[in-house]
Amino acid sequence: xxxxxxxxxxxxxxxxxxxxxxxxxxxxxxxxxxxxxxxxxxxxxxxxxxxxxxxxxxxxxxxxxxxxxxxxxxxxxxxxxxxxxxxxxxxxxxxxxxxxxxxxxxxxxxxxxxxxxxxxxxxxxxxxxxxxxxxxxxxxxxxxxxxxxxxxxxxxx
Amino acid sequence: xxxxxxxxxxxxxxxxxxxxxxxxxxxxxxxxxxxxxxxxxxxxxxxxxxxxxxxxxxxxxxxxxxxxxxxxxxxxxxxxxxxxxxxxxxxxxxxxxxxxxxxxxxx
Numbered sequence: 001x002x003x004x005x006x007x008x009x010x011x012x013x014x015x016x017x018x019x020x021x022x023x024x025x026x027x028x029x030x031x032x033x034x035x036x037x038x039x040x041x042x043x044x045x046x047x048x049x050x051x052x053x054x055x056x057x058x059x060x061x062x063x064x065x066x067x068x069x070x071x072x073x074x075x076x077x078x079x080x081x082x083x084x085x086x087x088x089x090x091x092x093x094x095x096x097x098x099x100x101x102x103x104x105x106x107x108x109x110x111x112x113x114x115x116x117x118x119x120x121x122x123x124x125x126x127x128x129x130x131x132x133x134x135x136x137x138x139x140x141x142x143x144x145x146x147x148x149x150x151x152x153x154x155x156x157x
Numbered sequence: 158x159x160x161x162x163x164x165x166x167x168x169x170x171x172x173x174x175x176x177x178x179x180x181x182x183x184x185x186x187x188x189x190x191x192x193x194x195x196x197x198x199x200x201x202x203x204x205x206x207x208x209x210x211x212x213x214x215x216x217x218x219x220x221x222x223x224x225x226x227x228x229x230x231x232x233x234x235x236x237x238x239x240x241x242x243x244x245x246x247x248x249x250x251x252x253x254x255x256x257x258x259x260x261x262x263x264x
Contacts, residue, residue: 067186112181116183117224127218127222
């Protein structure tokens with residue numbers, strides 16, 4: 001699975017405005033909603049669902065990244081977007097460090113295998129220090145898109 | 158010769174077990190976290206592999222890379238003094254408790 005298969009590039013946020021976790025989640029869900037990727041879904045309700053999931057267990061995996069995600073009936077296929085914060089967000093991460101890169105993933109309810117494949121692709125790259133560094137340093141949406149497309153071509157990035 | 162004997166007493170215990178993912182949603186983040194939590198209760202090194210990758214069973218990022226769907230068979234290898242206990246606990250979590258999640262319906 002490639003980033004281009006599930007990341008909605010039009011909804012990338014290169015500089016998140018919010019300074020807190022819930023605000024960041026709301027910004028990213030709203031971005032997907034505005035470009036029509038959440039169909040007839042209720043934006044507020046989806047935001048609440050993601051926050052509820054995040055409260056159950058943090059998706060802040062350490063090393064400055066968080067991957068909030070839910071399964072939701074509004075999507076037929078996995079859709080994701082990326083947000084970058086230069087100030088760093090408290091996500092109650094495993095390593096208690098602030099988060100600079102957030103990948104929000106909304107998966108369909110009836111395709112657990114696809115969700116796992118997306119997670120595999122995301123973490124394969126997030127594992128790479130170089131990828132995390134570039135993601136954190138990309139100041140424009142186009143730069144983030146370029147990085148993701150490059151990662152799709154280069155498994156070691 | 159004495160050195161040799163000392164080395165032997167420090168020899169690592171290595172245990173390996175095959176497990177199959179049985180919960181319907183597979184090894185998504187919550188079960189992966191449970192796995193890592195259990196793995197971290199032990200001193201030994203733990204490696205988990207599917208056919209393609211060997212990953213650190215104590216790292217949530219690496220465990221998330223396995224994309225282990227329901228029915229996937231994994232190998233859990235532990236190296237260290239408490240390897241046997243670790244392997245037993247992890248096998249129980251995956252195969253018997255199936256991460257306290259539903260298994261697929263047979264219909």
